[in-house]
Amino acid sequence: MNRQMLDLWVGIFVVIGVVATVFLSLRVANLTTLQRGDVYEVNAEFDNIGGLKSRAPVKSAGVTVGRVSDIRYDGEQHKAVVTVTLDSQYQFSADSSMSILTSGLLGEQYVGLQTGSDTEMLQDGDLVWLTSSAIVLENLIGQVLFNKAGEKPAAAEK
Amino acid sequence: MIKRSFSTIAAILRHLGARVTRNLLNLGLAARFFVAIIASSAICLRRPSLVIKEVYFIGVLSLVIIIVPGLFVGLVLGLQMYDTLERFGSGDIVGMVVALALIRELGPVLSALLISSRAGSAVTAEIGLMKTTEQLTAMEMMAIQPISRVIAPRFWAGILSVPLLTSIFNVVGIFGGYIVAVLLLGVDMGTFWSQIEAAVDFRLDVVNGIIKSLFFGVAITFIAVFQGYHAAPTAEGVSLATTQTVVKSAFVVLGMDFVLTAFMFRGI
Amino acid sequence: MAANRESDSLVNISNVDFAYGDRAVLRNINLRIPKGKVVAIMGGSGCGKTTLLRLIGGQLRPTAGDVVVDGQSVPRLGSGDLFRLRRKMGMLFQMGALFTDMSVFDNVAFQMREHTALPESLIRDLTLMKLHAVGLRGAASLMPSELSGGMARRVALARAIALDPMLIMYDEPFAGLDPISLAIIGRLIRTLNDALGATSIVVTHDVQESLKIVDYVYLVSEGMVIAAGTVADIHASTDPYVRQFVDAQADGPVAFHYPAEDYRRMLSGQ
Numbered sequence: 001m002n003r004q005m006l007d008l009w010v011g012i013f014v015v016i017g018v019v020a021t022v023f024l025s026l027r028v029a030n031l032t033t034l035q036r037g038d039v040y041e042v043n044a045e046f047d048n049i050g051g052l053k054s055r056a057p058v059k060s061a062g063v064t065v066g067r068v069s070d071i072r073y074d075g076e077q078h079k080a081v082v083t084v085t086l087d088s089q090y091q092f093s094a095d096s097s098m099s100i101l102t103s104g105l106l107g108e109q110y111v112g113l114q115t116g117s118d119t120e121m122l123q124d125g126d127l128v129w130l131t132s133s134a135i136v137l138e139n140l141i142g143q144v145l146f147n148k149a150g151e152k153p154a155a156a157e158k
Numbered sequence: 159m160i161k162r163s164f165s166t167i168a169a170i171l172r173h174l175g176a177r178v179t180r181n182l183l184n185l186g187l188a189a190r191f192f193v194a195i196i197a198s199s200a201i202c203l204r205r206p207s208l209v210i211k212e213v214y215f216i217g218v219l220s221l222v223i224i225i226v227p228g229l230f231v232g233l234v235l236g237l238q239m240y241d242t243l244e245r246f247g248s249g250d251i252v253g254m255v256v257a258l259a260l261i262r263e264l265g266p267v268l269s270a271l272l273i274s275s276r277a278g279s280a281v282t283a284e285i286g287l288m289k290t291t292e293q294l295t296a297m298e299m300m301a302i303q304p305i306s307r308v309i310a311p312r313f314w315a316g317i318l319s320v321p322l323l324t325s326i327f328n329v330v331g332i333f334g335g336y337i338v339a340v341l342l343l344g345v346d347m348g349t350f351w352s353q354i355e356a357a358v359d360f361r362l363d364v365v366n367g368i369i370k371s372l373f374f375g376v377a378i379t380f381i382a383v384f385q386g387y388h389a390a391p392t393a394e395g396v397s398l399a400t401t402q403t404v405v406k407s408a409f410v411v412l413g414m415d416f417v418l419t420a421f422m423f424r425g426i
Numbered sequence: 427m428a429a430n431r432e433s434d435s436l437v438n439i440s441n442v443d444f445a446y447g448d449r450a451v452l453r454n455i456n457l458r459i460p461k462g463k464v465v466a467i468m469g470g471s472g473c474g475k476t477t478l479l480r481l482i483g484g485q486l487r488p489t490a491g492d493v494v495v496d497g498q499s500v501p502r503l504g505s506g507d508l509f510r511l512r513r514k515m516g517m518l519f520q521m522g523a524l525f526t527d528m529s530v531f532d533n534v535a536f537q538m539r540e541h542t543a544l545p546e547s548l549i550r551d552l553t554l555m556k557l558h559a560v561g562l563r564g565a566a567s568l569m570p571s572e573l574s575g576g577m578a579r580r581v582a583l584a585r586a587i588a589l590d591p592m593l594i595m596y597d598e599p600f601a602g603l604d605p606i607s608l609a610i611i612g613r614l615i616r617t618l619n620d621a622l623g624a625t626s627i628v629v630t631h632d633v634q635e636s637l638k639i640v641d642y643v644y645l646v647s648e649g650m651v652i653a654a655g656t657v658a659d660i661h662a663s664t665d666p667y668v669r670q671f672v673d674a675q676a677d678g679p680v681a682f683h684y685p686a687e688d689y690r691r692m693l694s695g696q
Contacts, residue, residue, distance in 0.1 A: 003207070010210050013218045017322025020329040024261065024364050027355070055359075292523040299483055299517045300537050301509035 038088045040124035041069065044098045044111075045079040050134025052100050052109045058084050060113040065090045068111060084111060086122075093118040097130035109134060191384055195313050198306035208311040209318070216277040216312070216379075217319030221326070223276050224269060228327040231268060232334020235259060239335075240343050249343070253350035254357040256335035261358060261367045262423070265328040267415050270374035273320055274407035278382035281312055282403040285386025286396035294387075309383050316379025317372070324371035366422045373414055378407040436461045436593060436625045437482055442491035444477055444649075451477050453649040454491070464619050464626040466636040468671070469646035470680060475629040478646075479595050482627070483515060484508045496592065513541055516586035520598045522578040524570040530557070530581050531566040537588045556584040559621075560614055576607030580614070587618055593625050594618070600632040608632075612639045633672055637661075645671060647680075 049071065058066035066086035074081045086092070095116030102109050122128070202209050239259075240252045285308065288294050294304040332354070339345040358364065382403050389399035437459035444452040451474045459465050467475050480486045481493050484500045493500045498511060524533050535553040538544060544552075557563040560580040570578060579599065586594055599611050616639040619626040630636050637643070643660050645653040645668055653660065653668045660672060670678030 006211060006214050009218045010213045013213070013221065013319075014322065016221075017217075017319075017325055020325035021322070021364075021368070023329055024325060025360055027351075288526075291521060291526070292519045293525055295485070296517065296519055296523040296525075298485065299512055299515065300540070301512040302537075302540055 039066070039085045040088055040122075041083055041085055042122050042124075042126050042128055044082050044084070044128040044131050045074065045077060046082060046100065046131050046133045047079060048133040048136060049080045049082060050100055050109055050136060052082070052111070052134065056108065056110050058086065058111040058113055060090070060092070060115065065113065082111070086113075091121040092116075094120040094122055094126065095130060096122060096128055097132065098128050099132035100134035102135075187388070188380075188384055191387070192380060194305055195310055195380075195383070198303060199310045199314065201306045202310055202314050208307075209315050212312045212315030213319055216273075216281065216315050217323060220273050220277050220319070220323055223272050224323045224327050225330050227268070227272060228330035229334045231264060231327075232256060232260070232331035232336075233338050234334075235264075235331070236335035236338030236343075240339060240345075250345055250349050251353050251357075252339045252343075252345060253332075253335060254353040256339075257332050257354045257358050258363065260328045260331040260335075261363045263415070263419070265324050265331065266367055266370040266374055267411060269324040269327045269371065270320065270378055270411045271408060273323060274378040274382065274411070275404050277316070277319075278378050278403045278407055279400045281316075281379075281382040282386040282389070282400045283396060285309070285312075285383060286389035286391075286399050289387065289389060290391040290393070290396060292391075304387075309387060312383055313379050316382070317375045320375030320378070321368055321371040324367070324374075328367070362423075366418075369422075370415065370418050373418060374411050377410045377414060381406050381410065434458075434460050436496060437627070438492075438494040439478070439481070440492050440494070442481065442488040442493060444474070444481065444486065444488050451649055452481075452488075455646070455650055457644055457651065459625060459627055460642065461625050462619075462623060463641040464616060464628065464639060465642045465644065466628045466630060466640040467644045467646060468629075468631055468633065468636065469652075470631065470671075473646045474649045475631075475646055476597055479517070479597055479627065479629055482593075482595065483512065483517065513537075513589060514592045516589070516591035516594045518579070518582050518586045518594070518596045518599055520601055522570075522575075522582040524573075524578055524582055524585070526570050528569075529566070530562065530568050530570065530573070533570070533581060534585045534588055536585065541589065553588070556588055557581075559587075559618065560584045561610070576603050576610065579603065579607065579611060583611070583614060583618070587622060587624075590622055591624060593627070594622075596626065596628045596630070598630055599628060600630055600635050608635050612636075615639055633674070637672075 052068065052071065054068055054071055056068045057064045058068065066084050068082060069085045070083040072081045072083075073079075082098075084098075092113060093116040095118040097114045097116065099112045099114070100109055101112045116130070235256045236252055239255045240249050243249050243252055243255065285294075288308065294308065297304045297307060336347075336350060340347045340350050385399040385403045385406070389395045435458040437457070439455060439457040442452055442455050443450070455474075455478075457467075457478070467478060469475055477486065481488055482495060482500065484503065487501045495511065496514070498507070500508070500511070503511060524530075525536065528536070531553055534556050535549050538549045538552060542549075554563050554566065557566055560583055562577060562580055562584065565573070565577065565581070570581070573581065583599075596615065599615065600608055603611065612635045615626060615628060618624075628636055628640060637657050637660070640657065642656055643654065644651055645660070647667060653663055653665050655663070660668060663669065663672075667679040669675070670680060676682055
């Protein structure tokens, strides 16, 4: 095995390995390359974020327009503060609303972003104040039972 | 009667104590050897041809044992997973399950085990043989350090090769899953790939997998050169060292896998 | 003809003790290797001959005494100085110890490539010259696995003299060779030593071949020098150990029987 053949085979090997890694990163995983300049950050306060996790997608009209970058608890307001990073090419009005939705019946939670009617757009660092918290299953069940209980006395009264 | 049982207990304790001290001494020896290798590695930058030659013997010659088993692992995973998932009507996500299993766990671990059994044992045997035939001593007498000339290039070549081979294993495995799921079991091709893309996260899964394979690469390569360098210079010594490489690599890789997984995937 | 003055000797081993753990290998041994001569160190197996070579090469440190090579005390040398000294020494190992992953040419050129900055063309000429001196210039492109025992030994010899060392050490150069190869190696040891103006130490237990070519002999047994002298002295010696060794007698100071209880007593029942 002379030197040139050796180097050739090693070169081929390294190329195949690197291509495999790149393939895994880009085509298999969802590596998105958003640069610093391409994004802007926006904050939102929620009463309950449910099972929302960091790096969950932010979708508007079903299309991913950004990611959740940070989730904190505000001790003074007693609310959850969520910071999202949005793609600069999409602009949303200053009175946009954010809600925490679930994909599918039992899927992962994500942030739904609905633009409003304001002529001014959201800027980097703005706060979104129209928020709708996640639906918590226990509260839902409690609500249904409460409604059911409310129906009975009304029926009894009839 | 009591005296006899005392003396047996004492003998057992002494035996255990000796084993512990012996293993601790070995650990110290290994640590010193590791530092010595790092310290003698400058030559690998000055003469990359040495490392390239070893990358051929460790990496290129392991391609076959990575690609073929990788394909089979992917095929089997696809088959087994689909069977179970289909019972809950979720046969469509078989691609995601195969990809995650491979990238997070099976890729790094199985690749490391396969590479250690082929390339690791070969390196140990080669170095042990060089020691037995006095080639290492001859080198020392020619004022050339065997650690930098023989050991260091193989060490770095291993660390370079293992992650690359792991990625190749993963890709081939996913294709194996694809073959079974899409071509054989009728899962939709678009569904297969989109499910994977949605579920596999770059930082969490791919990067962690690469980090694991790096750790494993260091471990199996170090064990291979250590065993070879410290083999007894006889035929039995080299043979023992070679089997020890494979056995110890298996233990270390699986043990490390547990620790790393606990660290990396804690938050999920 | 012994080196009486310190300045005449290239290697001076004075009052050296060496032990592997509890097992004493060399006891208060004294040796002088005069410059420019071929000296044989002979003795039975396990008497410490190879240990002496390792002490001279700095691979082992004596537990007592000093080893002086070319005016430098080897045990006290730092690693840089030791490596510099080793470049002036060449060693021929028992089984050749050729690097199996390189060709004959690359084996001989190895030291030149590693230690000198000579251009490749010059290295080529020098290497072929060394190979020609041992008669194997035509085998330059072969791999060590393709060589016979005698040829491998000769290539190892060419490799040992690659940098024109001042001291050449031979560890059992005659072991396992056929009569023709024996004669060739013996002749090469002598002629190369004289041609290079070097000093040679031949560790061996082959009496016949070595006595043909050496100037001076040390006979070692159980870690001590039993006899020393020129070839003529050895032949004329009346020391029983020397006589047993040189005349190859089965029994003598080195007993034939490994210590065991009296056979007659054992046979007639305990």
